[in-house]
Amino acid sequence: SQNIYILGIESSCDDTAASVIHNGRILSNVVASQKIHEEYGGVVPELASRAHQQNIIPVVHQAIKKAGISKNQLSAVAFTKGPGLMGSLLVGTSFAKSLSYGLNIPLIDVNHMQGHILAHFIDEDGFDKPPFPFLAMTISGGHTQIVRVDDYFDMKVIGETIDDAVGEAYDKSGKILGLGYPAGPEIDKRAQLGNPKAFKFTKPKVDGLNFSFSGLKTAILYFVQRETKANPNFVEEHLNDICASIQYTIIGILIDKLKLATKQTGIKHIAIGGGVSANSGIRKALKDGEQKFGWTTYIPKFEFTTDNAAMIAIVGYLKFLEGDFANQDVSASARLKI
Ligand code: KG4
Ligand code: ZN
Numbered sequence: 001s002q003n004i005y006i007l008g009i010e011s012s013c014d015d016t017a018a019s020v021i022h023n024g025r026i027l028s029n030v031v032a033s034q035k036i037h038e039e040y041g042g043v044v045p046e047l048a049s050r051a052h053q054q055n056i057i058p059v060v061h062q063a064i065k066k067a068g069i070s071k072n073q074l075s076a077v078a079f080t081k082g083p084g085l086m087g088s089l090l091v092g093t094s095f096a097k098s099l100s101y102g103l104n105i106p107l108i109d110v111n112h113m114q115g116h117i118l119a120h121f122i123d124e125d126g127f128d129k130p131p132f133p134f135l136a137m138t139i140s141g142g143h144t145q146i147v148r149v150d151d152y153f154d155m156k157v158i159g160e161t162i163d164d165a166v167g168e169a170y171d172k173s174g175k176i177l178g179l180g181y182p183a184g185p186e187i188d189k190r191a192q193l194g195n196p197k198a199f200k201f202t203k204p205k206v207d208g209l210n211f212s213f214s215g216l217k218t219a220i221l222y223f224v225q226r227e228t229k230a231n232p233n234f235v236e237e238h239l240n241d242i243c244a245s246i247q248y249t250i251i252g253i254l255i256d257k258l259k260l261a262t263k264q265t266g267i268k269h270i271a272i273g274g275g276v277s278a279n280s281g282i283r284k285a286l287k288d289g290e291q292k293f294g295w296t297t298y299i300p301k302f303e304f305t306t307d308n309a310a311m312i313a314i315v316g317y318l319k320f321l322e323g324d325f326a327n328q329d330v331s332a333s334a335r336l337k338i
Contacts, residue, residue, distance in 0.1 A: 004075045004320060005067075007099075008313025009060065011092030012084025012112045013142060014043045016055035017309035020067035020074075021317055024123040028066035029303060029310040032059050041181045042171070049087030056095050063309070074105055076325070078316025081109040082336030084142075089332035097328055109326040110315045112307075113138060113338050116273035117149060118318065119304040119311035130271045130298045135261055139254065139282070140274030140306070141167030141182060144211050146261050147338060149271075152318050157338050158265070159209025159257060166250060167276050169213035173220050173246050177235055187243045188279050194244030199223065201249045209261055216249065251281045255289070262293065271298035277305040 003022065010017040017031040032055040037043045064071055079096030082089055100107035117136040121129055136147045144166045146159040167184055174183020201219050204212040227234040235242065262268050276282065277299060289295040304310055
């Protein structure tokens with residue numbers, strides 16, 4: 001059998017990542033996360049781009065070293081073309097182009113959103129691959145989509161957010177509550193200690209399979225302002241209950257749309273991806289869906305759900321098998337669609 005080694009490079013947002021895969025198996029998966037954004041309460045594009053420039057060479061070097069191969073064994077270089085922050089994407093794109101030129105190996109452009117979905121096809125013991133067709137829900141700080149996947153490269157977005165991403169809803173709610181950035185993990189932790197029905201937040205009314213999260217953030221802001229006027233210590237006294245109630249509302253929104261999507265498509269295999277897949281509430285709700293609605297659900301290993309380069313490398317591998325390569329004139333695309 002063939003020995004195919006693909007180097008994947010991801011730099012679409014604030015993580016600089018590189019990974020080497022051998023056929024479908026991960027040999028290395030290196031991520032340099034940028035701490036600098038924490039003090040700003042969100043990703044600052046200019047700072048992200050500069051940090052990528054500093055990190056990319058050491059990260060790629062480490063990925064190749066950890067894989068235990070020499071760069072001359074690489075079969076191709078895959079990189080994230082988009083969507084993402086232009087200044088960040090350009091660093092990975094330019095680097096990948098130079099490397100492919102220097103090593104005289106093919107260059108493969110990858111759509112980041114396809115990466116989140118096709119991460120499910122990484123060979124990993126104990127993790128099943130979803131059968132086609134399946135529904136993929138991508139939930140993170142930058143994305144919220146439901147995608148119908150009929151084949152590796154035959155997929156269609158059937159629902160997405162019309163404003164904030166679900167991770168943003170977590171992070172912005174956290175900011176209102178005085179929590180650090182990103183707030184998702186802490187809200188999740190506290191939610192497990194609180195009463196999800198303590199406070200009621202109305203779900204947005206959005207047609208079809210689309211999502212909206214900006215109204216929820218505003219509702220929480222007004223709620224906190226109103227309650228602290230009556231009791232200045234309201235937030236600290238009820239923090240776990242507030243977090244549980246926010247989480248309950250958000251999970252309800254996601255599950256309602258998944259129910260509608262399975263009803264409309266007749267597809268009951270559901271795969272999730274993106275940083276919010278780490279959430280304990282969504283994981284439990286999906287498992288409950290297996291009992292209640294006959295779903296089969298797929299949740300990848302944690303390191304493949306947040307932004308990473310293994311998901312870029314696996315798409316690179318699948319495209320390599322199809323001989324689908326990019327030219328040296330390929331460019332980054334901030335708004336690239338699936
Ligand atoms: O995929 P990711 O690492 O980066 C992108 O945004 O693309 O996702 C980060 C997002 C943040 O908004 C963070 O608050 C959220 O995922 N997050 C969580 C949890 N862990 C991370 N949200 C809810 N519950 C969690 N356990
Ligand atoms: Zn992402």
